[in-house]
Amino acid sequence: MxxxxxxxxxxxxxxxxxxxxxxxxxxxxxxxxxxxxxxxxxxxxxxxxxxxxxxxxxxxxxxxxxxxxxxxxxxxxxxxxxxxxxxxxxxxxxxxxxxxxxxxxxxxxxxxxxxxxxxxxxxxxxxxxxxxxxxxxxxxxxxxxxxxxxxxxxxxxxxxxxxxxxxxxxxxxxxxxxxxxITDNNAKSALVYKFKKSIDRYISQHHEVGYYANSLNVSDKYLNECVKEVLGVNAKHLIDEQLVMRSRHSLKFTDKTIKEVGYELGFSSPDYFSYFLKKQTGFTPSQLRIN
Missing domain, CATH: 2.60.120.280 (Regulatory protein AraC)
Incomplete structure (x- = not known):
C-alpha cells in the first residue's frame, strides 16, 4: 500500500x-x-x-x-x-x-x-x-x-x-x-446541480426559469420545488444571482461600457440593465463600478 x-x-x-x-x-x-x-x-x-x-x-x-x-x-x-x-x-x-x-x-x-x-x-x-x-x-x-x-x-x-x-x-x-x-444519490440534488451548470453556460442568452426547466425535461414548478428543497431559494434567485455576480465582475474589472456589459449579459436595453441591478443590489451600474 x-x-x-x-x-x-x-x-x-x-x-x-x-x-x-x-x-x-x-x-x-x-x-x-x-x-x-x-x-x-x-x-x-x-x-x-x-x-x-x-x-x-x-x-x-x-x-x-x-x-x-x-x-x-x-x-x-x-x-x-x-x-x-x-x-x-x-x-x-x-x-x-x-x-x-x-x-x-x-x-x-x-x-x-x-x-x-x-x-x-x-x-x-x-x-x-x-x-x-x-x-x-x-x-x-x-x-x-x-x-x-x-x-x-x-x-x-x-x-x-x-x-x-x-x-x-x-x-x-x-x-x-x-x-x-458522498453516499447521497438524491435525484433532486443532481437536478439542481445540472440546473446550475446550465445557468453558467447559457446565462447570457436566457434569463427565464422556463428555458432551463424545458432543457432539463421538467416543469417550472418541479424545478422550483427542487431548488427550494436543496438550497432554500427559488430557481429565479439562482439566475439573478449569477447575473449580478457577472455584472459586478465586468463593471469592476473590464473597461467595457455599461451598455456593452448589459448587452453581453442578454439585457434588452441599458435602462433595463440598470433597473435590474438597482432592484437586486440597491446600486446603479455606475455606482457598482466605483464601489
Missing amino acids: ASYRQPRHHIQTVSGKVKNDTIRNMEQTIKISSILSKMTSRQNDDCYAVFWIQNEVEGIEINKTLYKNISNAVFFLNPTFNWKIFKKDTSTSSGYVLLIPRQILNHPTFKNLHITEVRLFSANEIPKINLSPGIETRIQSILEMLDELISTKLKHREEAILSLLNTFFVYCDGKCNIKSV
Whole structure:
C-alpha cells in the first residue's frame, strides 16, 4: 500500500492570545499538497482532511469503500476516516489535499462560521459540497495562495493563512453550493446541480426559469420545488444571482461600457440593465463600478 505523500509545506499556527486553551502556546501544523501521485493515501493521522477534487481523479476510497464521479467537489473527513485517492496517470494536478489539526477549528477566527456550528467535520457521514460554477475558480485561487504562502517566511503569514482558510470555509458554506453526503444519490440534488451548470453556460442568452426547466425535461414548478428543497431559494434567485455576480465582475474589472456589459449579459436595453441591478443590489451600474 502506498503511503500518504508528505506534503511539501508545514506552518505553525498562531499561538498566544487566543480564547481556547487547547491552542495557546501549542505548535500545530496545517499541511497542503497538490494531488499529483497516481495514489495518495493517509491513515491514522490526527487531522481533519479536506479535499478539493478538480479533475482526472478516478475515485476516492474511504474506509475501504470506493466512490466515483467525484470531480469538482469538496469533501470533509474527520480523523477517524482512512482514505485513498486514485488518479489518472497525468503530470497535472487534480486538486488539493488539506490536513488541518483538530485544534485549529477552535481558533476564534472560525467561531462564528456555520460550517463549524454544524460540526461538518465530526459527522459520521461524509459531507460533500458540489461547488457552484464560478466558485470553483475562487477555491482554486485560495488554495494556490495557501500553498504559496505556507512556503514563505513573510511577517504575519500565520494570520494571513488563517484568513485564507476562513475565506475558503465561507465560500464552501455559501448558499449557492449544493451540500450533500458522498453516499447521497438524491435525484433532486443532481437536478439542481445540472440546473446550475446550465445557468453558467447559457446565462447570457436566457434569463427565464422556463428555458432551463424545458432543457432539463421538467416543469417550472418541479424545478422550483427542487431548488427550494436543496438550497432554500427559488430557481429565479439562482439566475439573478449569477447575473449580478457577472455584472459586478465586468463593471469592476473590464473597461467595457455599461451598455456593452448589459448587452453581453442578454439585457434588452441599458435602462433595463440598470433597473435590474438597482432592484437586486440597491446600486446603479455606475455606482457598482466605483464601489
